[in-house]
Amino acid sequence: xxxxxxxxxxxxxxxxxxxxxxxxxxxxxxxxxxLKVGFRSYIRDGNDFIKNLKELGYNIxxxxxxxxxxxxMADASEEIAKLSVDMFNVHASAGxxxxxxxxxxxxxxxxxxxxxxxxxxxxxxxxxxxxxxxKNINEKAKEFAKDAYESGLDGVxxxxxxSKDIKKITNENFITLTPGIRPFGEENGDQKRVADIxxxxxxxxxxxxxxxxxxxxxxxxxxxxxxxxEI
Numbered sequence: 001x002x003x004x005x006x007x008x009x010x011x012x013x014x015x016x017x018x019x020x021x022x023x024x025x026x027x028x029x030x031x032x033x034x035l036k037v038g039f040r041s042y043i044r045d046g047n048d049f050i051k052n053l054k055e056l057g058y059n060i061x062x063x064x065x066x067x068x069x070x071x072x073m074a075d076a077s078e079e080i081a082k083l084s085v086d087m088f089n090v091h092a093s094a095g096x097x098x099x100x101x102x103x104x105x106x107x108x109x110x111x112x113x114x115x116x117x118x119x120x121x122x123x124x125x126x127x128x129x130x131x132x133x134x135k136n137i138n139e140k141a142k143e144f145a146k147d148a149y150e151s152g153l154d155g156v157x158x159x160x161x162x163s164k165d166i167k168k169i170t171n172e173n174f175i176t177l178t179p180g181i182r183p184f185g186e187e188n189g190d191q192k193r194v195a196d197i198x199x200x201x202x203x204x205x206x207x208x209x210x211x212x213x214x215x216x217x218x219x220x221x222x223x224x225x226x227x228x229x230e231i
Contacts (some may be wrong), residue, residue, distance in 0.1 A: 005231040008034035010211030038063040055164035059086040067091035070101040072224040077155035092117035099151035117148035122180035160195035165193040177207035
């Protein structure tokens with residue numbers, strides 16, 4: 001995995017047509033972009049939507065954050081791989097056994113998708129996170145990342161603030177994908193731990209996820225061009 005920073009756009013519009021319109025509008029940048037399909041879009045628009053986006057030439061990150069018993073997660077991962085998505089994620093808190101089972105199930109495929117583990121959702125603040133996981137975000141995110149690395153996963157979803165430390169305790173090629181990016185000082189919305197592109201670069205992030213600043217813009221193309229220029 002090359003270390004060049006990549007832009008991943010969250011397709012979080014309220015309907016399929018608006019998401020597809022955005023994807024078509026940005027098609028000339030398809031080689032430089034990834035598109036993130038989350039719960040809402042996938043539940044509403046299904047596998048056909050993934051197929052539509054792949055036909056436009058995009059790399060797809062399916063953001064479903066699998067969390068279940070090991071065998072069920074492995075079964076689901078196998079089905080996800082059949083969709084020809086390029087990357088998907090699981091919850092690190094499902095445990096090492098579950099993550100290992102997922103990779104074991106996918107390892108014999110000719111081309112398997114990248115698998116990332118979610119460490120701590122960027123909507124958490126430290127106090128709320130500690131109530132659930134018993135440790136502060138920075139400490140536990142690193143533990144989860146080490147578990148994911150030792151389980152054979154390709155990387156983690158984390159905030160910008162943990163990225164550099166995670167690479168130190170794993171490997172410089174271990175992928176970090178960071179949501180909560182506000183490229184030009186936009187409002188935080190429901191994200192607590194946000195950062196800009198400069199911070200992402202200095203913390204050796206591989207993928208930045210940008211949603212609202214692009215899809216809510218009157219000129220998404222202009223915003224994407226600005227971001228691509230900066231990264």
